[in-house]
Amino acid sequence: MKKILLFIFVLMFVPFVYSAPPVTTVSQFPNGYYIIEQELTSVKINTDYKYNFFVHNSSNGILITNTSINCTYFLAYNNGSVLYSTGGIYDSTGYWYVIIGKGNISQKGEYPYGLQCASATLGGSLSGVMYVTTLGWDIQTAPAIIYFILTLGCFVFFFLTLYGAIKINWNSNSMIRYFKPLLMYFTYLELLLLSALFYGISNNYLYSGIITSFFYIIYRIFLACLIPLTPLIVLYLVISIVNNAKLNKAITRGVPYRK
Numbered sequence: 001m002k003k004i005l006l007f008i009f010v011l012m013f014v015p016f017v018y019s020a021p022p023v024t025t026v027s028q029f030p031n032g033y034y035i036i037e038q039e040l041t042s043v044k045i046n047t048d049y050k051y052n053f054f055v056h057n058s059s060n061g062i063l064i065t066n067t068s069i070n071c072t073y074f075l076a077y078n079n080g081s082v083l084y085s086t087g088g089i090y091d092s093t094g095y096w097y098v099i100i101g102k103g104n105i106s107q108k109g110e111y112p113y114g115l116q117c118a119s120a121t122l123g124g125s126l127s128g129v130m131y132v133t134t135l136g137w138d139i140q141t142a143p144a145i146i147y148f149i150l151t152l153g154c155f156v157f158f159f160l161t162l163y164g165a166i167k168i169n170w171n172s173n174s175m176i177r178y179f180k181p182l183l184m185y186f187t188y189l190e191l192l193l194l195s196a197l198f199y200g201i202s203n204n205y206l207y208s209g210i211i212t213s214f215f216y217i218i219y220r221i222f223l224a225c226l227i228p229l230t231p232l233i234v235l236y237l238v239i240s241i242v243n244n245a246k247l248n249k250a251i252t253r254g255v256p257y258r259k
Contacts, residue, residue: 070088188226199218
């Protein structure tokens with residue numbers, strides 16, 4: 001039982017662990033350039049992205065313009081091979097930017113990037129990881145609480161219906177026995193809902209395609225099995241009710257009843 005509870009706990013919190021914000025490493029030198037980038041969390045898949053940054057002299061803090069330096073941006077795959085590189089563009093308002101075309105971020109995942117700015121005598125650089133997701137933003141506290149409550153509620157109802165289905169006796173003479181297949185059916189629907197919930201969270205917020213594919217396969221399996229399961233449950237209930245009605249009539253007449 002402890003192993004089952006641990007597995008459920010892991011399933012509930014995997015999406016939130018994998019949605020942790022990225023970390024950028026800035027290489028700062030006593031004499032050189034200090035690069036300040038915009039806060040970078042997640043980027044939306046298949047969408048052009050404008051990456052903005054500032055360049056300052058690290059010794060005196062003076063803002064650097066394009067008249068004195070050149071900046072180059074690199075975007076790479078997970079294996080380190082360069083996917084895209086371009087020169088930084090200086091805006092007259094005082095900041096730099098590069099445009100990352102949507103064709104370069106057409107798949108979810110981690111994209112390491114680097115930025116270097118240099119003149120003939122000085123330089124500076126930074127590196128980080130860009131996370132590409134379906135929605136393009138990280139899960140925040142409020143949505144996380146909502147997802148947690150929904151997930152917890154689904155698990156509670158799942159165990160309640162499962163417990164009820166187990167406790168009801170098939171051979172009971174009361175009408176309550178008809179609730180057993182219904183509760184089993186609702187238990188299955190709750191499993192389907194949980195798989196859909198996990199798939200939605202992983203697809204919208206996670207950059208890991210493996211986890212998303214796993215929950216998608218589970219969801220599709222449950223959904224496919226629901227198609228034959230629904231008419232089978234209905235057919236079973238109809239046959240059971242008809243047989244029970246015949247049995248009651250036979251008992252009333254005092255004659256033996258054969259199914």
